[in-house]
Amino acid sequence: MAACSFRRSIASQLSKVLDLPPENLIKSISAVPVSKKRQVADFQLSIASVTEDSSRNCLAQDPQLQAQKLAERLKCDAVVSEISAGPGTVNFTINRELLAKAVLQQVLKDGSEYGVKSELFSTVPRQKAVIEFSSPNIAKKFHIGHLRSTIVGNFIANLKVALGHEVTRINYLGDWGMQFGLLGVGFQRFGNKEKLKSSPLQHLFEVYVQINKAAEDENTKELAKDFFRKLEEHDEQTLSLWKQFRDLSIEEYIRIYKRLGVRFDEYSGESFYQEKSQEVLKMLEDKGLLQKTTKGTGIVDLSEKKDLSSFSTVMRSDGTSLYITRDLAAAIDRMNKHSWDTMIYVTDKSQSNHFQQLFQILKLMGYDWAERCQHVSFGLVQGMKTRRGEVIFLEDVLNEVRSRMLQNMASAKTTKEIEDPMETAEKVGLAALIIQDFRGLLSSDYQFSWDRALQSRGDTGVFLQYTHARLHSLEQMHGNKQLTDVNVACLQEPDAISVLQHLLRYDEVLYRSSQDLQPKHIVSYLLTLRLQKNMSSFSQVEEAVGKKTLAHCSGGSSSSAAFRSL
Structure with missing residues (x-):
């Protein structure tokens, strides 16, 4: 792609001066973030990154x-029109006509x-x-942590698919344990079969609340x-x-996840591993890892000195699993089953210790692939309430965001008449929720605000979605003519150059998100891209390549992997 060819050209010249292979230099050459205040170069090389590797101590300290x-030792050529020094960087400006032509043609x-x-991958x-x-x-x-796990996990899965990986999405339900003893008794006492079929999640929750109030009774x-x-x-x-509880709940989950645009390849759960967990306990015993306490519980010593200063409880005193x-x-x-290369668990940060222990026990059991397990944790969200009060189910959140967005659309003077306002309100509202979260x-906690999330102006999902839709509208309006030439x-x-410079950075942004699995890099990139597209840059790019191409390069294809990820 354009950025890669420019990096290769710069790396080729640098390699002759520094006596380093070009491939060692490519990842040290990065596109420069655009600036509202001043014009910037297109690429920069960090001096620190090359002096660490350079075998020739030819540079000052x-x-x-x-x-x-x-x-001073580098020369401009047909690709690079200007070379300058910055604070610890060497900056490269690409020939302006070549930059425009190469970027748009690559898009x-x-x-x-x-x-x-990109070569980065x-x-x-x-x-x-x-x-x-x-x-x-x-x-x-279904608390806000589950909502956050849902959208973060979906982002990671979408990003990996966009980058060519094979992904299996698993929803591991909490469907086993003593709470089902309580729920079973509660349903026998308070349950209603009709309510169970019509609204399973709501009714089971109501039953669970009722039986918990009665659970202080020893007989219960x-x-x-x-x-x-x-x-x-x-x-x-x-x-x-x-x-019946499980099947009806999954049916309800599938319906709600569909509203979110989320799907799963497998619905698994703790119940699947009730018997297999006994096999695990046998394996731990055979390997000499399972120890018994005086109370009869089973533990695994995780301490370095084997003094039980750190351990994990893996078995109850009655022999059942945890x-x-x-x-x-x-x-x-x-x-x-899957012969995976990496397995990622997406849960809130309160479970970090659980996953540290899980991966450690797997290593002790001799499973080297435990090194390829990863816990992606996230912080807490405060303030997520509907007008009726505290959030209970994911569907409450979806209904609330749709209702508020509909109200905002109705009160806005610029809202056009649309075929399905309910669907539009839900999609735009969801974009707002996701962008605020991402x-x-x-790992950071944050205070949720409906008003801030649903603002129609500023760095919000609402305005980002509006910009994306506007560009696609341009694309549809001007047909699918093939580009024959670029003026x-x-x-x-400067405005047009800023858009082109920003497009140069896209592969680096994708690469960075693929490495740390943080969506904020892509969100920041998209919001900045939106800010670059003021009316003067619109008119310039339209004049050069036509409105259809503008939509294609600025809002359609160049950001499509990002939008698919989010």
């Missing part, structure tokens, strides 16, 4: 002087794969990835234990009721 001396040539074909092997995300607990509150506790014991023993009637035991069984089973580091003389004004 001061970074500014180092940059100056290196810049048109690569289409939706613009940025993906040449050393990144295509992989099989298993991603576990969302994972709500049946009959319990014993009944719950007895129900769960029957469940573990596969009592036909008990298992049938549990299966959450981590079932996670161990699930990890082993997924490797056997603007910062995932680059129309693209020499």
Whole structure:
């Protein structure tokens, strides 16, 4: 692509001066972020990155002087029109006509794969990835953490697919444990079959709340234990009721996830690994890793000195498994089934210790692939409430965002008459939720604000979606004519150059997000791209290549992998 060819040209000249292979230099040459205040060069080389590798100590120790001396030894050519020194950097300005022609032609040539074909990804092997995300607990509150897990996991899966990886998306439901003993007894006492069929998540939650209030009674506790014991023993009637809870809940989840544009390849759950977890306990025992406490619980010593200063409990005193035991069984089973290269768990940061212990036990068991397991954690969100009060289910969030967006659309003077305002309101509202969530580091907590998220102006998902739709409208309006020539003389004004410079950075942004799995790089890129497209840059690019191409390069193909990721 254009950025790659420019990097290669710069690296080729640098390699002769620094006596380093060009391939060692390419990743040290980065596109310069655009600036509102001043014109900037197109690429820069960090002096620190080359002096660490350089075998020739030909440069001075001061970074500014180092940059100056290196810049003096380089020459402009047909590609590079200007070379200058910055604070610890050497800056390269590309021939302006070549920049415009190369970028636009590359955008048109690569289409939706613009940025993906970059040399930056040449050393990144295509992989099989298993991603576990969302994972709500049946009959319990679908809290904001599950919503965040859903959209973050979906982003990671979409990004990996856009970059050519093979992805399996798993929703690992909390569908086993003593809470189902309580739920079973609660349904026998408070349940309604009609309500269960019409609104399973809501009704099971109501039943669970009611039975929890009664759970202080010892008789209720014993009944719950007895129900769960029957469940573990596969009592036909008990298992049938549990299966009904699970199946109806999954049907409801699928319907709600469809509204979000999220899908899963597998609906798994703790219940799948009830028996396999016993096999894991046997393996731990055979390897001498399972120890018993005086109370009869099973633990694995995780301390370096083997003094039990750090350990994980993997078995109850009655011999039954725990959450981590079932996670161990699930990890082993997924490797056997999918032969994955990487497995990613997307949960809130409160579970960081759980996953550290999980990966450590897998290593102790001799599974070297545990090194390729990863926990992507995220912070907490405060303030997510509907007008009716605290958020209980994901559907409450979706209904709220649609309702508020409809109200905003109705009160805005610029809103045009559209065929399906409900659908439009939901899609634009979802973009607003996602962009607000993805603007910062995932690990950071943040205070949610409906008003801020749904603003129609500024750095918001609403305005980003509006810009994207506007550009696609231009594309549709002007047909699918093939570009025959580019009048680059129309693209020499600062505004037009800024858009072209920004497009140069797209592969670096994708690469950075692919490395740390943070969506904020792509969100920041898209918001900045939107800001670059003021009316003067619109008119210049339209004059050069036609409105159809503007939509293609600025809002369609060049950002399509980013939009697919989000």
